Amino acid sequence: MYEELRGYGFTVITVALDRSAEDARPWIEAAKPAHPSLIDTAHMLADLYNIVNVPTILWIDERGRIVRPNDVAFGTDIFKYITGLEAARHLAALRAWVRGEATALPEARARALQSLPTDGDQQARAEFGLGEWLYTRGRTEAAGRHFVRAGELAPHDFTIRRGTMPMRGIDPMGPKFREMLGAWVQAGNPYYRPLPE
Amino acid sequence: MGTLDRPRGDGVTETKFTIIDGGRVAEVGEREGVELAKRAEAMGRPVAVARDEGVAYLGTSARERAKVLASLEAPDFTLPDLDGRVHTLSRHRGTKVLLVAYGSW
Numbered sequence: 001m002y003e004e005l006r007g008y009g010f011t012v013i014t015v016a017l018d019r020s021a022e023d024a025r026p027w028i029e030a031a032k033p034a035h036p037s038l039i040d041t042a043h044m045l046a047d048l049y050n051i052v053n054v055p056t057i058l059w060i061d062e063r064g065r066i067v068r069p070n071d072v073a074f075g076t077d078i079f080k081y082i083t084g085l086e087a088a089r090h091l092a093a094l095r096a097w098v099r100g101e102a103t104a105l106p107e108a109r110a111r112a113l114q115s116l117p118t119d120g121d122q123q124a125r126a127e128f129g130l131g132e133w134l135y136t137r138g139r140t141e142a143a144g145r146h147f148v149r150a151g152e153l154a155p156h157d158f159t160i161r162r163g164t165m166p167m168r169g170i171d172p173m174g175p176k177f178r179e180m181l182g183a184w185v186q187a188g189n190p191y192y193r194p195l196p197e
Numbered sequence: 198m199g200t201l202d203r204p205r206g207d208g209v210t211e212t213k214f215t216i217i218d219g220g221r222v223a224e225v226g227e228r229e230g231v232e233l234a235k236r237a238e239a240m241g242r243p244v245a246v247a248r249d250e251g252v253a254y255l256g257t258s259a260r261e262r263a264k265v266l267a268s269l270e271a272p273d274f275t276l277p278d279l280d281g282r283v284h285t286l287s288r289h290r291g292t293k294v295l296l297v298a299y300g301s302w
Contacts, residue, residue: 008293009291009292009293010292010293010294010295011289011292011293011294011295012294012295012297013284013286013289013294013295013296013297014297014298014299015276015296015297015298015299016299016300016301017298017299017300018300018301018302021277021279023301023302024279024301025279026301027299027301028279029279036278036284037278037279038276038277038278038284039276039277039278039279040276040298042220044220044274044276045274045276045298046298047256047257047262048262048265048272048274049266049272049296049298050262050266051298054298054299054300055297055298055299056297056298057295057296057297057298058271058295058296059293059294059295059296060271060286060289060293060294060296061293062290062291062292062293063290064270064271064273064286064287064290065269065270065271066266066269066270066271067269069266094295097293098293107269110269111267111269114266114267116259116262116263116266116267117259117262117263117266118259119243119258119259121259122243122256122257122258122259122262123243123245123256125243125256125257126243126244126245126254126255126256127245127254129217129245129254129256130217130245130246130247130252130253130254133217133252133254134247134250134252139250142247142249142250146245146247149245159298159300162300162302163300163302165302166302172302173302
């Protein structure tokens with residue numbers, strides 16, 4: 001897709017919200033991307049864009065403006081049986097926008113679809129930031145306490161609740177994750193929040 | 198902030214304190230560190246403190262983040278790739294960008 005569209009003045013930038021470059025390395029090396037593929041151990045991107053789960057995608061136009069705010073899209077249909085989201089839909093919309101065959105969202109619509117951070121979200125990110133700093137200095141026990149506190153402050157933020165599992169010695173695909181997800185969904189909450197169109 | 202009011206150390210030699218503020222890390226005395234954290238909190242910033250570890254993280258307020266996002270101006274960032282080479286979003290002005298956040302978890 002990137003190869004097909006790069007001639008139109010387009011790039012992809014991927015950002016791994018991971019514990020370390022080593023965690024992201026196998027994914028990046030398998031994909032061998034020609035576009036920037038970045039590592040964000042401090043979750044700077046999540047803080048700047050109010051990202052609360054992965055994958056999250058945004059479209060940014062030539063002037064550096066957000067023309068499609070935080071949305072959920074997958075590059076393939078591997079997870080479709082879980083998410084119900086079809087990769088082809090987003091790819092078709094993206095292709096039309098990049099080729100100039102369709103405009104992105106009007107500003108008012110883009111604004112209406114944005115979800116802006118609350119004080120609780122930002123307090124959670126401060127707790128995460130503190131935890132991440134402690135973790136990288138080997139103070140894992142103290143780090144764990146701040147990660148847990150962060151998750152309590154923002155229970156909808158899975159970049160925190162699930163993303164910190166590897167740093168708390170928990171398998172992020174294992175029973176602890178399934179238990180967390182089950183409780184969250186059972187309470188009537190969505191795990192993924194794609195835009196409504 | 199209860200944890201900031203509790204004294205630490207022997208009260209004679211001042212313990213060191215680390216302040217993490219917007220990616221900058223400063224080593225200060227404990228009294229100054231606590232003062233900085235309190236001031237940031239009074240200004241409406243989120244502050245996380247590990248008193249026993251002697252460190253505080255000063256975050257960015259929801260109001261400030263929301264103001265930028267609502268302007269639809271994409272917040273700029275600089276991050277490294279696997280080889281340690283840094284990339285900056287704003288260097289891609291003039292091209293359309295698909296920004297993808299993901300995690301190996």
